[in-house]
Amino acid sequence: TVYWNRQSGSSKINLPPGSFGWPFIGESLSLLRAGWEGTPERFVRERIEKHGSPLVFKTSLLGDRVAVLCGPAGNKFLFGNENKLVAAWWPSPVQKLFGRCLITIRGDEAKWMRKMLLSYLGPDAFASHYAATMDIVTRRHIEAHWRGKEEVNVFKTVKLYAFELACRLFLSLEDPNHIAKLGSLFNIFLKGIIELPIDFPGTRFYSSKKAAAAIRTELMKIIKERRLALEEGTASSSQDLLSHLLTSSDENGRFLTESEIANNILLLLFAGHDTSTVTITLVMKSLGEYPDVYEKVLREQLEISKGKAEGEILKWEDVQKMRYSWNVVCEVMRINPPVLGSFREALVDFEYAGYTIPKGWKLYWTVVSTQKDEANFENPTQFDPSRFEGTGPTPFTYTPFGGGPRMCLGKEFSRLEVLIFLHNIVTNFKWDLLIPNEKIEYDPMATPVKGLPVRLYPHQV
Numbered sequence: 001t002v003y004w005n006r007q008s009g010s011s012k013i014n015l016p017p018g019s020f021g022w023p024f025i026g027e028s029l030s031l032l033r034a035g036w037e038g039t040p041e042r043f044v045r046e047r048i049e050k051h052g053s054p055l056v057f058k059t060s061l062l063g064d065r066v067a068v069l070c071g072p073a074g075n076k077f078l079f080g081n082e083n084k085l086v087a088a089w090w091p092s093p094v095q096k097l098f099g100r101c102l103i104t105i106r107g108d109e110a111k112w113m114r115k116m117l118l119s120y121l122g123p124d125a126f127a128s129h130y131a132a133t134m135d136i137v138t139r140r141h142i143e144a145h146w147r148g149k150e151e152v153n154v155f156k157t158v159k160l161y162a163f164e165l166a167c168r169l170f171l172s173l174e175d176p177n178h179i180a181k182l183g184s185l186f187n188i189f190l191k192g193i194i195e196l197p198i199d200f201p202g203t204r205f206y207s208s209k210k211a212a213a214a215i216r217t218e219l220m221k222i223i224k225e226r227r228l229a230l231e232e233g234t235a236s237s238s239q240d241l242l243s244h245l246l247t248s249s250d251e252n253g254r255f256l257t258e259s260e261i262a263n264n265i266l267l268l269l270f271a272g273h274d275t276s277t278v279t280i281t282l283v284m285k286s287l288g289e290y291p292d293v294y295e296k297v298l299r300e301q302l303e304i305s306k307g308k309a310e311g312e313i314l315k316w317e318d319v320q321k322m323r324y325s326w327n328v329v330c331e332v333m334r335i336n337p338p339v340l341g342s343f344r345e346a347l348v349d350f351e352y353a354g355y356t357i358p359k360g361w362k363l364y365w366t367v368v369s370t371q372k373d374e375a376n377f378e379n380p381t382q383f384d385p386s387r388f389e390g391t392g393p394t395p396f397t398y399t400p401f402g403g404g405p406r407m408c409l410g411k412e413f414s415r416l417e418v419l420i421f422l423h424n425i426v427t428n429f430k431w432d433l434l435i436p437n438e439k440i441e442y443d444p445m446a447t448p449v450k451g452l453p454v455r456l457y458p459h460q461v
């Protein structure tokens, strides 16, 4: 155990066991390497074994001192102490690139902003409005990018889909050239988010900052045009996220400012882009690997189609019936969670599991090591969607969307997106994986190394 004198007090404090690793980079490379090698759970497992505490260890990641809180107890503690002992925290490139938006603010302001965004993204809003729009965009995408093709690279193609869908639901963009222009800026922007924030021409961070500025300029232009269209009555207040945010205030009449709207849309485009892409890609991988699971998903989806007229668009009520399909998606996210974990910051010194966590330290909770631990899931490496039947996993053992007041804001959005895509893809095609057992790499999100090329077989009608 390490003892450490603090200048502020004479008492000695008992830090968690662990190692800070190398100067500055700390143990960042070990964390990244475990992901590149396809076994991200190793980072936590090896340290629990080495340092002897199953609940917490200390490390250093990208210049910050970090306590990693392990297992369901760590999740419960962090999710339950938001704004009390801890608050959401993101690495410095994120803070520099996103400006004032939900993830760069805290406390009551963040609660307020979440409420404003959830009035569009929460389950109630989606129930009434957006499932149908998602289905229309999905059908159009399948016709343009899958129909008539023998082979498709799933990851690349689904990435286009996720971006197009978000552009339609957030901004009502329809013009493919406009979406493609925004998409290419967006891809430059994404590359700087997980980089060191070194800010001079030629670095990824510099290019990312420039791309973010260009996207913001474009978003501000779209916002101004929309405000005018709403005033003139040529746009509706419920047509998309943008109209919703421009026309909805809180109970005191306060609105989000135009720049807060632009920053939050940038955030949502980012947060909902690769996450959904990766999930759909990995679901298609699992269905390719387990033909019996594919057959059961197909049967459930055909049952839903049978209850509808030819060509009739899906409704939210239809998505509620996709129980088995959702269990399959949940099992995919258990074994290969799209997001590996996230950070908090200690707001005060506090005790955890008998150790002191000093104020200012960062806290990291991890999804994958808990979801692949046999203490929480029987035969954890076995693909078994039936785990999610009945009451499902024990609380805080299954957390692909995080938890507490900072839980993923796009959970309902992504549930609908993944299930509506799944409905359309299985009712149109069966597929073979062109690379059997294609390796999955985390960089930082779980992706098959070659993007999952498949051969398509359209169903005979």
Ligand code: HEM
Residues within 6 Å of the ligand: 088, 102, 103, 114, 121, 267, 268, 269, 271, 272, 273, 275, 276, 279, 337, 338, 339, 341, 342, 343, 399, 400, 401, 402, 403, 404, 405, 406, 407, 408, 409, 410, 411, 413, 414
């Ligand atoms: C399968 C897809 C997705 C997964 C697995 C996922 C996972 C996560 C996780 C683990 C967090 C951190 C939660 C925490 O720290 O407790 C998060 C936060 C967030 N997600 Fe998602 N996400 C997904 C899709 C989306 C989508 C589609 C959107 C937007 C439409 C979105 C928007 C956000 C936002 C805004 C936050 C920050 C919330 C806050 O700090 O208050 N996510 N997500």
